[in-house]
Amino acid sequence: MLMQNAQTLSATHPAKPLDRWAAAPLGDAAAVLDTLGVRMSYGRNAEIFGEGEPTAYVYRVVSGAARTYKVLDDGRRQISAFYLPGEVFGLDAAETHHCSAETVARSVLLVVKRSAILSLAETEHRTAHLLWALTARELQRVQTHMLVLIRSAQERVACFLLEMAERMGVVDQVELPMSRQDIADYLGLTIETISRTLTQLESTGAILVPTCRRIVLRDRRALKRLHA
């Protein structure tokens, strides 16, 4: 089903990462991962790692998108986060992952051996600080997302669209890589409510939905008002 092997696209570049780090600003410090990682190709809905598995690798999205999630006993799924091109995930401090991860669409991921980063962090405090900063950013993102989860359906969807637009670096039109079910599980709603809410936002003129994956932010003011 979701199990789908990835194919190696390029070999590692052993490199001398220390130099490149020294002056790297934290923002794009993840660029250093390039020198340590391998590119791999994944199909749609492919498993990247499972909850409880050892944390052997760290990933950066090159193209496509990924999601991390947890599943409740009753089968409900909560998506913790989506990861878009350029973003890093899978960096747990613990020995095992506490979320599962899958691709949302056909994707290319940069895969980096966690041990390589950890040993680097032991001698290079900038690397250690990067690990901390990446986890802290993740924490901040999840805390912000919690604020979204306590709001109304309209507000959640508006927040989601604005978040995606910002993270994809676009102003007024987003090409969503994920399905309605993914959005629903991310926002704590049902697919029907997602669909109805989009229709509703379209009827008020806030957005346009030319195709179900493409959404035009027609009135950012109105969306921002819901964003609060």
Add this chain to the structure above:
Amino acid sequence: MLMQNAQTLSATHPAKPLDRWAAAPLGDAAAVLDTLGVRMSYGRNAEIFGEGEPTAYVYRVVSGAARTYKVLDDGRRQISAFYLPGEVFGLDAAETHHCSAETVARSVLLVVKRSAILSLAETEHRTAHLLWALTARELQRVQTHMLVLIRSAQERVACFLLEMAERMGVVDQVELPMSRQDIADYLGLTIETISRTLTQLESTGAILVPTCRRIVLRDRRALKRLHA
């Protein structure tokens, strides 16, 4: 209003922390903070730090309890976490706090200069790893809490009671330090729903509520079933 100055109870112990760290297991590594910190006393609902303020200190609860929270434009408040005796908070990697923090009840906090920890982390990779681990634990806690926020009122309250009992190290009786409003803002519900749900759980025999702050877990099995 909430502003309330804290009183210093003891002086810093400059100390030689390096030795103590070397072999310290990560679990109680925060014990090292003792050697760097100062004890301060706070009143009820006292502000500890505000969102956006510089991250000058890290805190550990000695007695009492604290909460971190964010406020929406419409005034709604989401409590990110409660901190009980022994727990650490305020450790943001960024230069400014992205949550506000207040005491829940009269409390004594161990206050540690962040810069002292950071400079230690530059030379001592165990300290750096501790910073990372503490933030990662926080991330894990918030992710788990997200799962709670997508559930029914009964389930949320049951999860909350079990969580508090476990963190307070008690088996079947919890003395809640926080008000109904705090619980509501933590669980994304209203005070009325909290109250009704507790009454409901009491009527089914799952709990007893002798006083409004004291709750007896009468049937953990039933609560665990809701915990899922």
Add this chain to the structure above:
DNA sequence: CGTGCGTTTGATTGGTCTCAAAGTCTGTGG
């Protein structure tokens, strides 16, 4: 013994879920 805050209880409303069915898109094979 009031006073005020926090909590509980009640009645009603409204938003989201659930169940159900119709509609749309995509990829596949003839």
Add this chain to the structure above:
DNA sequence: CCACAGACTTTGAGACCAATCAAACGCACG
């Protein structure tokens, strides 16, 4: 190129749960 199957999305009707508005209750405090 078209027809078809399957998955995904949209729309509809009704039920249910939690929010809201309102009032009574209990407890700590002066």
